[in-house]
Amino acid sequence: MTGERLAIEVSRLTKRYGDATVVRDLTFTVAPGVVTGFLGPNGAGKTTTMRMMTGLVSPSSGTATIGGLPYARLAEPARTVGAMFDANAFHPGHTARDHLRVYAAMSGCPDGRVTELLDLLGFTGAADRRTRGFSTGMRQRLNLATALLGDPRVLLLDEPGNGLDPAGMSWLRDLLRRLADEGRTVLISSHVLSEVQQLVDDLVVIRRGELVAAGPLSRLAGPPTVLVTSPDAAALAAALPAGAVEPAGPGQLRVRGLDAPAVADLAAAHRLRVHELVTAHADLERLFLDLTSDPVAAP
Template identity: 65%
Template sequence: MTGVEVRDLTKTYGRVTAVDHLSFTVRPGAVTAFLGPNGAGKTTTVRMMIDHVAPTSGGVTIGGRRYRDLPRPTRVVGAAFDVASFHPRHTAWDHLRIYATMGGHPGGRVPELLDLVGLAGVAGRRTGAFSTGMRQRLNLATALLGDPQVLLLDEPGNGLDPEGMTWLRSFLRGLADEGRTVLVSSHALGEMQQIADDVVVIRQGRLLGAGPLRELSGPAPAVLVRTPDGAALSRILARQARVEADGAGELRVRGLEAAAIADLAATHGLRVHGLTSERPSLERLFLDLTGERTNA
């Protein structure tokens, strides 16, 4: 399996430091959300990973090698950036065929990928007539031509409708479940919440936090308890756990697993209508780390 190691990565433009001694790991078999406010240095960082931007100092290794030292880099790393970088007179088929030839990839990948990303029906249409969402799908197909083990994706959900976002979540999850390394730079916190295993958060080019989402989110996730006997159950649970009432017939319990809560309620003859483990909040983590109060 092929992971990515970013070590002490720095990029300066004159007196401006875009990326400041950044270090983190992107592990195989996981979707890593790469987050930060606008201008945080995310795109510059990803471009340095594949030598599109030369670092001032530090470096990146992919499977233990620098990108430039990979003998067939597009067979190891697939990257997707600007959805506007298509020749408007080329069809989707033409675009993929040209890039397949440039990368030395078999022509059979073209129809396979068009079908995989849902563009088989518009393969003969010129990309100049594509919607932003269709361009995103073609961009993703281009990144996958070499069947790479590492995917570096910059805002892949921009322009996708709700159905497209659902498809993208499932698609990225499937890639990670195959053991691939998937790094996604995104502002769509709600979407990333549903698929991110790991998180890297930066601001002004500096690392604020990196690691599994559950570890970075602080206290153990709460269990939400729906019960008509809230007051009584709260008193009992409070002997062993931290309990908060939300005023809508639910208790938020930290410090006890769902099974233990159900057992205590049954022992005291109290009713429980639902037990739900609360996922760590990516939005709350982002706001706590960055201090942002925007919808980034």
């Protein structure tokens, strides 16, 4: 499977438990070569959907395929898909090395891959410690190492940053970006929206098991705005294109549709002073709340 670019295709996926429908008619694509964020409030159906992708949960209807095949029909599923769901799926008496060796044997991976991952995940000094003493962050790293054992082309990671400190989050961002740049398909769910905004290229957002938005973050969030501080704000506003500017405070303007260099060039052409130019990207938290909040009933 090395080098293959495998998309995840979800088509009209539905899961019912008795009278409760937890996932309803979901359709979206997760592309290779990018990091896709899978977002939704608690109970929205994210984990259930990811488990249906790996055959851990059977759909009531619809399909989820990886490279055109359902998980059960993949020739080497452990070497094709790496999944990370439960951060506590460790025998408390096993060491990190023991744990990885067990899973390596199950998936047909050589012991050398275990050593490689212990180094990659920063476990060199803790490889022979019992997992019962691991912090949440260490458990997350070991869980991620387990998902990476087969050098998979597809990664499904449920809350991979849970318990990581800021340095760990920076390390995780770098790792996932590198894996995506290698052409792998990376789908992550997370509630830490500030981290998601720094990492993801695409978004899939669901609410109550239904799709509410999917596509590139840049398109869903809209273009960035430029915040301008100027003692000549009124004159600058008059010089800018109609409809592109609005007041943002005393001596400040918010400009849409132009980037910072264009605003600076226009100000210079009109001999107007500019004290500060800041490019402000759309806030993912605001976008998330707009997409997932229940509409307020009219009085």
